[in-house]
Amino acid sequence: MATDPDLIADASLRIRDRGLTPERAAWEAIGSVADTIGAAGPRQAERVSDLYDIRNRMVSSLTGRAAPGVPDPGHPFVLLAVDLAPADTAGLDTARCLAIVTEEGGATSHTAIIARSLGIPAVVGVPSATAIPDGTLLLVDGITGEVIKEPTVDQQAATAPVLRPHREKLMSPGSTADGHRVALLANIGSARDIASALECGAEGVGLYRTELYFLGRTEAPSVGEQVNACRAVFSRFAGRRVVVRTLDAGSDKPMPFLGYVEEPNPALGVRGFRTAASHPELLHDQLMAIKVAAEAETAEVWVMAPMITTVDEVRSFAQGADDAGLPIIGVMIETPAAALQAELILAEVDFVSIGTNDLAQYTFAADRHSASLASLNDPWQPALLRMVEMVTGAAADSGKPVGVCGEAAADPQLALVRAGLGVSSLSMAPGALAEISRSLAAVTLDVCRRAARAACDSDSPSSAREAVRALLTT
Ligand code: PEP
Ligand code: MG
Numbered sequence: 001m002a003t004d005p006d007l008i009a010d011a012s013l014r015i016r017d018r019g020l021t022p023e024r025a026a027w028e029a030i031g032s033v034a035d036t037i038g039a040a041g042p043r044q045a046e047r048v049s050d051l052y053d054i055r056n057r058m059v060s061s062l063t064g065r066a067a068p069g070v071p072d073p074g075h076p077f078v079l080l081a082v083d084l085a086p087a088d089t090a091g092l093d094t095a096r097c098l099a100i101v102t103e104e105g106g107a108t109s110h111t112a113i114i115a116r117s118l119g120i121p122a123v124v125g126v127p128s129a130t131a132i133p134d135g136t137l138l139l140v141d142g143i144t145g146e147v148i149k150e151p152t153v154d155q156q157a158a159t160a161p162v163l164r165p166h167r168e169k170l171m172s173p174g175s176t177a178d179g180h181r182v183a184l185l186a187n188i189g190s191a192r193d194i195a196s197a198l199e200c201g202a203e204g205v206g207l208y209r210t211e212l213y214f215l216g217r218t219e220a221p222s223v224g225e226q227v228n229a230c231r232a233v234f235s236r237f238a239g240r241r242v243v244v245r246t247l248d249a250g251s252d253k254p255m256p257f258l259g260y261v262e263e264p265n266p267a268l269g270v271r272g273f274r275t276a277a278s279h280p281e282l283l284h285d286q287l288m289a290i291k292v293a294a295e296a297e298t299a300e301v302w303v304m305a306p307m308i309t310t311v312d313e314v315r316s317f318a319q320g321a322d323d324a325g326l327p328i329i330g331v332m333i334e335t336p337a338a339a340l341q342a343e344l345i346l347a348e349v350d351f352v353s354i355g356t357n358d359l360a361q362y363t364f365a366a367d368r369h370s371a372s373l374a375s376l377n378d379p380w381q382p383a384l385l386r387m388v389e390m391v392t393g394a395a396a397d398s399g400k401p402v403g404v405c406g407e408a409a410a411d412p413q414l415a416l417v418r419a420g421l422g423v424s425s426l427s428m429a430p431g432a433l434a435e436i437s438r439s440l441a442a443v444t445l446d447v448c449r450r451a452a453r454a455a456c457d458s459d460s461p462s463s464a465r466e467a468v469r470a471l472l473t474t
Contacts, residue, residue: 002054005225006218007033023062030055036218036256047215047254053085072096078138080129089114099140101129101147106377109369113407116142117193119431123147125371143411168434170201172441174426176419180445183425184433185241187405194236196430204241204300206353206427207405208233210286211248211255220257220282223289230293234301242299243353243403243427244290245332246283246317248272248306258282267367272307272334273317283317287324294326304330304353309337314348332405334358339387342394349400353427354391356406360384379408380461385417389456392422403427412439413468419445420452447471 001007007029014025034051053069060067069088070079076098081088083104089111092100097120105111105124115122121142132138132149139151139159148155174184185206186197197205213221213229221229234242249255250271258279263269276283287303294301305317308331321329330351333339339359346352356379361368363384366376388404395402403425404418410432418426419440426436440448451468458464 001051001215002058004217023059026058026062027055030058033218037254040254040256040262050085053088057091067091070097078140080132082130084111089118092118092120094118094120099123099138099142101126101132101138101140103127103129104371106368106370106374107145107379107407113429116407116410116429116431117187117189117196119196119429125374127371168200168431170203170433170437172437173203174437174440176440176443176445176448178444178446180419180448182415182419182423182440183241183403184437185243185403185405185425185427186430186433187427188233188430191232193430194233198236200430200433202430202433204237204243205233206241206243206403206425208242208244209248210245211253214247214249214255215253218256220255220285223285223292226286226289227293227296230290231297234293234297234299237299239298240300241302243302243304243330243405246273246286246290246303246305247275249275267361273305273313273331274307276305276317276320283320284324287321287326291324291326300328301326302328302330302351304332304351306332306355307334307358308332308345309335311341311344311348314345318348333391335362336387339390342391343397346394346398346400351401351403352391352395353403353405354388354423356384356388356404356408359387359406363387375461378461379406379411379414380455380464382456382458382460382464385421385452385456385464388418388423389421389452395424396422401425410436412436413451413465413472415439416443416448416472417452417455417468420448420450421456443472 011025011029014020014028015022030051034048038048057067076096078099079097081102083102100115100120100122102124103126107124109124112122112124121140123140123145126147137150139148139155170184174182183203185204186202187207188194188197188205189209189212249258251266258275290303303321303326308314314331317331318329328350330349330353331345332355333342333352334355338345357368360377364376366373368377392402401424404423405427408414409426410428412435415426415436416439451471454467454471455464458467
């Protein structure tokens with residue numbers, strides 16, 4: 001947002017034409033974007049507070065003051081907070097901040113996603129986290145979600161072996177011990193993610209969240225700008241797969257230029273591919289930009305649409321992508337409706353990718369950002385695993401690839417379950433790639449299949465975890 005060309009142009013005009021100081025100009029320019037977004041309704045309030053956060057940081061930077069936000073105690077620390085603004089999380093020093101614990105947010109909320117992309121263990125939705133006194137020794141397990149105060153020596157010793165450096169590199173392509181391939185790909189949304197995906201040796205990109213270059217804009221970016229943004233990614237992954245997701249606007253990613261009307265339930269409203277019905281030009285321009293960028297580079301570009309619910313939507317998207325000249329076309333499976341019709345959907349496209357963050361929220365009718373409903377959004381919920389199984393079964397019948405790109409792709413034991421279900425690629429925060437690769441390499445496909453069966457047949461997330469753990473230790 002801070003580098004948005006419209007914002008910079010507006011601030012520059014205020015300096016040139018009205019003689020404002022840079023800090024005043026930045027203050028007013030961001031204030032005007034915040035007013036536009038705020039006018040879109042109270043649900044956009046979170047976005048407005050992000051903008052104010054950016055404004056405060058810009059003004060601090062321009063006036064030579066320390067940025068507001070996370071204090072630096074001068075030594076490594078575990079960060080405890082009620083919640084964090086995305087800018088707080090994105091700006092964390094990964095060498096200092098060892099882990100994050102917040103009182104609010106769900107495991108698939110944006111704070112959790114960004115923390116994971118930085119390779120910082122994060123546990124969200126911990127009541128009274130901020131009441132823990134400064135100086136308390138904490139053990140934070142970002143995989144199990146456990147936060148232990150003053151752990152015993154035994155607990156510390158049991159944890160130490162799983163501590164990994166933040167930027168561990170994937171040494172070989174993802175595969176089980178007996179050579180069954182599972183491509184290990186990265187989720188990216190920012191320039192920093194591109195760098196860490198490369199650093200961590202991702203085989204490619206399984207989810208390029210393009211809406212991040214639309215966010216906070218008062219007007220849609222031009223085709224030229226979009227071409228540049230896509231080329232910046234494609235050029236870094238020459239010869240490798242890059243799965244580009246078209247605009248996933250709406251709900252938690254409001255965009256003023258779509259002219260939103262207030263909706264009582266935005267997560268169940270006009271979001272994802274549904275915005276293409278009222279703004280076909282946006283999708284058309286984006287597909288054209290992806291095509292132009294793909295032609296200029298050598299990455300193997302796949303394109304997919306988010307939030308699909310009907311086969312007609314799939315046909316409409318596939319037609320648009322085909323008209324744009326894009327050769328590999330797919331859709332995301334993020335709703336139970338899409339999972340139930342996976343077979344018909346796969347008949348229309350080349351691949352599907354399962355977005356377990358949203359698939360969980362819609363399967364359990366539980367807001368993914370709600371801390372109090374986090375247990376329903378647990379990726380080990382057997383009902384969710386059965387949804388995934390429905391899709392992988394259809395994919396196996398069609399012989400087409402099926403990926404998983406939700407946050408849960410980064411869980412090492414769940415990765416085995418997914419491989420056993422027949423998932424052909426896992427896309428995740430880059431920092432998790434090496435761990436997942438090790439987890440796969442330690443078992444055969446047969447073990448993965450047995451783990452998948454045991455997890456799907458369980459009656460709760462804890463028994464699913466336990467069943468898989470037991471299978472792996474025998
Ligand atoms: C998902 O829903 O699982 C997903 C990958 O998309 P996002 O988190 O961007 O909604
Ligand atoms: Mg989603």
